[in-house]
Amino acid sequence: MERKWWQNAIAYQIYPKSFCDSNGDGIGDIRGIISKLDYLQDLGVDVVWISPMYRSPMVDNGYDISDYYDIDPQFGTMADMDELISEADKRGIKIIMDLVINHSSDQHAWFQNALTGPDALYRDYYVFKDGKDGRPPNNWRSQFGGSAWEQVPDGQYYLHVFAKQQPDLNWENPKLRQELADMVNFWLEKGLGGFRVDAITYIKKKQDFADLPADADDGMGDIYHACLNQPGIGDFLTELREKTFDRFDCMTVAEAPGVPYEDLGDYISDHGYFSMIFDFSYADLDLENSNGVWCKPTPWTVNHFRELLYQSQLAVQKEGWGAVYLENHDQPRSLTKYLPEADRQYPGITMLATLYFLLRGTPFIYQGQELGMDNCPMDSIDEFDDLSTKDQYQRGLDEGLTPEEALRLTAARSRDMARTPFQWDDTANAGFTTGTPWLKVNPAYHTVNAKAQCADAHSIHAYYKALVRLRKHSEYSDIFGYGTFAPALEQYDNVVAYTRTWEGKRLLVINNYQNKEIVVHLEEPIQAVVLNNYEGDAPSGQDITLKPYQSLVLA
Ligand code: NOJ
Ligand code: CA
Secondary structure: OOOHHHHOOOOOEEOOOHHOOOOOOOOOHHHHHHHHHHHHHOOOOOOOEEOOOOOOOOOOOOOOOOOOEEOOOOOOOOHHHHHHHHHHHHOOEEEEEEEEEOOOOOOOOOHHHHHOOOOOOOHHHEEEEEEEEOOHHHOOOOOOOOOOOEEOOOOEEEEEEOOOOOEEEEEHHHHHHHHHHHHHHHHHHHOOOOOEEEHHHHOOOOOOOOOOOOOOOOOOOHHHHHHOOOOOHHHHHHHHHHOOOOHHEEEEEEEOOOHHHHHHHHOOOOOOOEEEEOOOOOOOOOHOOOOOOOOOOOOOOOHHHHHHHHHHHHHHHHOOOOEEEOOOOOOOOHHHHOEEEEEOHHHHHHHHHHHHHHHOEEEEEOOOHHOOOOOOOOOOOOOOOOHHHHHHHHHHHHOOOHHHHHHHHHHHHHHHOOEEEEEOOOOHHHHOOOOOOOOOOOHHHHHHHHHHHOOOOOOOHHHHHHHHHEEEOOOOHHHHHHOOEEEEEOOOOEEEEEEEEOOEEEEEEEEEEOOEEEEEEEOOOOOOOEEEOOOOOOOOOOEEEEEEOOOEOOO
């Protein structure tokens, strides 16, 4: 693979609504982000991905864009955005924005024009179809629940893979594709470092628009089967890349669910559509057999998690480059997801960090993950904001759960768990805002906050900094940046271990993913302990006893 700057970059995701509020309206904003750039630089971040800040009615917190050329007033102005790009640049940080081009907001001028009738100028920027016998054109179920079709006053229906306020754009239309390419170039010309590309595998729709086999009592079929990674999508993505990304030295990371491993080369090789993708196989292991219903979590084991992780690493390595992550704004906090309640402590948290951060790929840290922020206790469904959480709660009730059970299970998976305000310090509202925060602040902020952790050499935050140093500024940096990945120590249950090898030099990363000791036998005696999440005597020799949740990096 050709070497690229983003291969040894450390990325950090900001959910702007929840990061830092500069003007007391309870909502995070661009000036808030600017005020925290030093914090990000100190952590060692090179790339910051910010979830959408374009003008939006915020039905899906910005993933519903009404003007691609403007910043939403709740986040600031275009001048603030320009200042953010240049202030970040001074600190060696590139800003990447979210590119949401599978759908727009229903408030976008194109859609408002399309609503004026079947002959409207922008009607074919969207997917309009006739209904069948007074019913929607087919039985596709949207990703956020209910029919994927919404009727308009003239009688036709439009398609929405996500919420009805997020009408899908019609990529079959070359004029639409050109408008989007121009818009992408507008932002890249501003000096943006690139994009995280939203829901991009949905852009091609199966053109027969036929019914799907029903997969639930509602008689509908998951739209996944008709709109995800469909044949022909490559033509659209190749055109997009050639007209935009190829002209800049930018980084693109695609949210690309539904890409089978055998197709990965099209997406992430040197000539792929994107620099890298997020692979969801292991992040969604707790929903593997849930048919999209959060209230029916799939039980999983560490060995299964390990198997999915290894498969993902090997498949991506074969074809190109990947992004590695534990959290994002669509997932609950990793502590809750990956650790039993009693084990959400320093050893378990730092073990998880080590496990993913040294994999092959560009590591992403989600805001607050570096502090070990956990899910927030919620007392009622009314405390949630996220539209899909509300839908999922209803699905739980429909499945016959009691309101208490539905709340408990929905909360455990809720996207709002990642969206509670960032915990800066132990003052009111965790120092996030002087006003009333738009979403509940996790009461844990009294002890879990950035100020306390930055002053403590043994904090989770300090451990993340050590990981960053190891990846970027140590004698091992090339091995972590470019080395190949291979599974190791697979004969031991609940041990997630791997080697990274580069130019004849090899490192072994061992993670004891359980709350008990285990003795492992190494092929070769330890030469050096490069990292250890336990203090005290360094292990040596060939037979080593790993403590509960111990992580070791060995040369
Ligand atoms: C994926 C985004 O990550 C999620 O937050 C959003 O709701 C959907 N795409 C729709 O844009
Ligand atoms: Ca604000």
